[in-house]
Amino acid sequence: MSNEPIIRTEKLCCDFGQTRALRDLDLTVKQGELFGLVGPDGAGKTTVMRILAGILPPTSGNAWVDGVSVKDSPEEIKEHIAYMPQRFGLYSDLTVMENLLFYADLFRVPRSDRAQRIERLLGFSRLSPFQQRYAGALSGGMKQKLALACALIHSPRLLLLDEPTNGVDPVSRRDFWRILNDLLRDGISILVSTAYLDEAERTHRVGLMNKGTLIRCGDPRELKTSIRGNFLELVTSDMAQAKEILANTPEVLDLNLFGEGLHIGLDEDADPREIRRMLEERGIEIFSLRPIRPTVEDVFLSLMKHEESDA
Numbered sequence: 483m484s485n486e487p488i489i490r491t492e493k494l495c496c497d498f499g500q501t502r503a504l505r506d507l508d509l510t511v512k513q514g515e516l517f518g519l520v521g522p523d524g525a526g527k528t529t530v531m532r533i534l535a536g537i538l539p540p541t542s543g544n545a546w547v548d549g550v551s552v553k554d555s556p557e558e559i560k561e562h563i564a565y566m567p568q569r570f571g572l573y574s575d576l577t578v579m580e581n582l583l584f585y586a587d588l589f590r591v592p593r594s595d596r597a598q599r600i601e602r603l604l605g606f607s608r609l610s611p612f613q614q615r616y617a618g619a620l621s622g623g624m625k626q627k628l629a630l631a632c633a634l635i636h637s638p639r640l641l642l643l644d645e646p647t648n649g650v651d652p653v654s655r656r657d658f659w660r661i662l663n664d665l666l667r668d669g670i671s672i673l674v675s676t677a678y679l680d681e682a683e684r685t686h687r688v689g690l691m692n693k694g695t696l697i698r699c700g701d702p703r704e705l706k707t708s709i710r711g712n713f714l715e716l717v718t719s720d721m722a723q724a725k726e727i728l729a730n731t732p733e734v735l736d737l738n739l740f741g742e743g744l745h746i747g748l749d750e751d752a753d754p755r756e757i758r759r760m761l762e763e764r765g766i767e768i769f770s771l772r773p774i775r776p777t778v779e780d781v782f783l784s785l786m787k788h789e790e791s792d793a
Contacts, residue, residue, distance in 0.1 A: 486513070486549060487510045487511055487512055487513065488511050488512065488513045488515070488547070488548055488639065488640050488671040489509065489510065489511035489517075489534060489545070489546070489547055489640070489671075489673060490509070490510050490511075490545065490546045491507050491508060491509045491510075491530075491534075491543065491544070491545040491546075492508060492543055492544050492545070493506050493507070493508065493542065493543035493544075494506070494507040494508075494509075494530075494533065494540050494542075494543035494544065494545055495507070495540060495541045495542045495543050496526075496529050496533060496538065496540050496541050497541045502694055503526050503529045503694050504526045504529045504530065504533075504540075504694045505694045505695055506543070506695075507526075507530065507543070507695075507696055508696070509530075509689060509696060509699070511671065511673055512671070512686075513671050514666065514669060514670075514671055515671055515672070515686045515687065516662065516663075516666055516671075516672045516674070516684070516685050516686050517672070517673050517674070517685060517686065517687050517688070517689070518674055518675070518676060518681065518682045518684075518685035518687070518688040518689070519531075519673065519674070519675040519676075519688075519689050519691055520675070520676055520677075520679055520681075520682045520688055520689065520690055520691065520778070520782065521675075521677070521690060521691035521692055521782075522677060522692070523677065524693070525691040525692050525693065525694070526691055526693070526694040526695075527644065527645070527675035527691060528567075528568070528644055528645075528675070529694075530675070531565065531567070531642050531644045531673070531675060532567075533545060533552055534547055534552065534559075534563075534642055534673070535559070535560070535563060535565040535642055536552055536556030536557060536558075536559040536560055536563075537556075537565075539552075539553070539556070540552065540553065547559045547562060547563060547640060548562040548563075548639055548640060550562065562638060562639050562640055563638050563639070563640045563641070563642055564633035564634055564636070564638040564640070564641050564642065565633070565642045565644075566629055566630060566633045566641070566642065566643050566644065566646060567644050568644050568645050568648060570626075570629035570632070570633070572617045572625060572628060572629055572632070573617060574616065574617050574618025575616060575617075575618065576616070576617060577613065577614050577615060577616055577617070578604075578609055578612050578613050578614070578615055578617060578620075578628055579600070579613040579614065581617055581628060581632055582600050582603065582604075582628075582631060582632060582635060583596070583600075584632075585632040585633075585635045586599070586600070586635050586636075589635055589636035590636075591635055591636055599635060599637070600635075603631040603634060603635065604631070606661055606664055607627040607628065607630065607631045607661060608627070608657070609624065609627060609628060609631065612624065621651075621654070622649060622650050622651065622654065623650050623651055623653070623654020623655075623657065623658070624654075626646055626647070626650055626654065626658060627654075627657070627658065627661065629646075630643075630646070630658070630661065634665075638670070639670065639671065640670070640671045640672075640673070641665065641670055641671070641672045641673070641674075642673050643662075643672065643673070643674040643675070644675050645675055645676055645677060646658060646674065646676075647659075647676065647678065647681065648676075648677065655678075655681075659681070659684055662674070679777070679778050679779035679782055680777070680778075680779070682702055682778040683702050683777070683778055685702065686701070687699065687700060687701055687702075688700070688701075688702055688705065688778065690705075690778075690781070690782050690785060692785075692786055697785050697786070698781070698785055702778050705778060705781045706775060706776050706777065706778065706780075706781060708781070709747070709776050709780065709781050709784055710735065710747075710750070711735050711736075711747045711748050711749055711750050711752075712747075712748045712750060712752070712754075712773065713736075713745060713746065713747055713748070713773065713774050713775065713776045713780065714745070714746045714748065714754055714757065714771055714772065714773055714774065715740075715743045715744070715745055715746075715770070715771070715772055715774045716743060716744040716745075716746055716757075716761075716768065716770070716771050717742060717743050717744075717768075717769040717770040717771075718744070718761070718766050718767060718768050718769060719766065719767035719768075719769070720766055720767075721739070721742075721744060723764070723766060724744060724761055724766050725737060725739070725744060727760070727761060727764055727766070728744075728746060728757070728761075731757075731760070732749075733748055733749045733751075733752035733756070733757075734746055734747065734748060734749075734752075734757075735747040735748065735749055735784075736780065736783065736784045736787065738779070738780065738783050740777075740779070743770075745774070745776075745777075745780055747776070747780065747784060754771065754773070757771070758771055
């Protein structure tokens with residue numbers, strides 16, 4: 483395997499009118515890597531994907547996909563990649579098999595290779611029993627798996643996935659990520675964007691984006707150990723009041739709601755017992771207060787908070 487990265491961007495910018503959607507993006511994705519782009523809506527994830535797919539020209543800067551420049555040879559890039567946008571173009575009035583055959587025609591897959599490729603794609607996506615079902619009659623998760631199978635019909639070296647699990651049920655999300663790990667074993671490089679920060683835990687490296695800027699990049703484990711202080715999870719009878727009290731406590735560095743719990747980032751020298759005592763003195767009933775390891779979401783929210791404070 484070559485040491486040349488599968489993706490490299492240099493000062494990549496993209497403007498839509500007066501709005502800068504992407505600013506000075508420097509990013510490298512290694513061959514055989516599963517790289518995650520994580521951030522809220524409007525962070526610039528889709529803009530990155532469309533530029534790398536050769537669909538959207540950058541305003542300035544450049545990017546190289548498998549050694550090919552997106553500025554100089556956008557059409558050549560399409561031979562190396564599979565791009566699955568948020569709304570992939572499945573044909574609801576065609577069956578699963580007819581969609582696969584259509585995309586095989588579209589990508590000019592040699593007829594001698596089609597049967598073997600389609601059989602393999604149906605197998606790993608678990609769609610073999612549904613070959614004659616119309617795509618429009620599939621569940622959301624099955625549609626995503628069919629879209630992925632269609633995108634892979636021409637055996638690309640790089641897979642670009644733009645929020646592929648958005649709106650998909652948890653079981654189908656798990657199945658989808660199982661498929662991605664199978665593809666990695668086959669040597670395919672993957673760049674996936676997601677708004678689900680828990681999915682970042684599944685990647686080799688993750689880039690955290692906000693407002694068109696890459697604010698941090700690294701191994702998920704490294705990112706979680708880089709965050710300052712200690713973390714607690716609080717479950718209480720009155721989450722709103724507890725949050726209000728803790729927000730005005732100097733020892734509390736970060737405060738974020740997670741489901742039924744409150745994640746509290748404490749200064750390294752702070753005593754968790756003081757947090758319990760302070761809340762109980764204010765009449766807050768504590769069901770649980772325990773130390774936890776920070777998640778990638780904790781890291782991201784902390785970085786966003788401090789970035790806004792600096793701004």
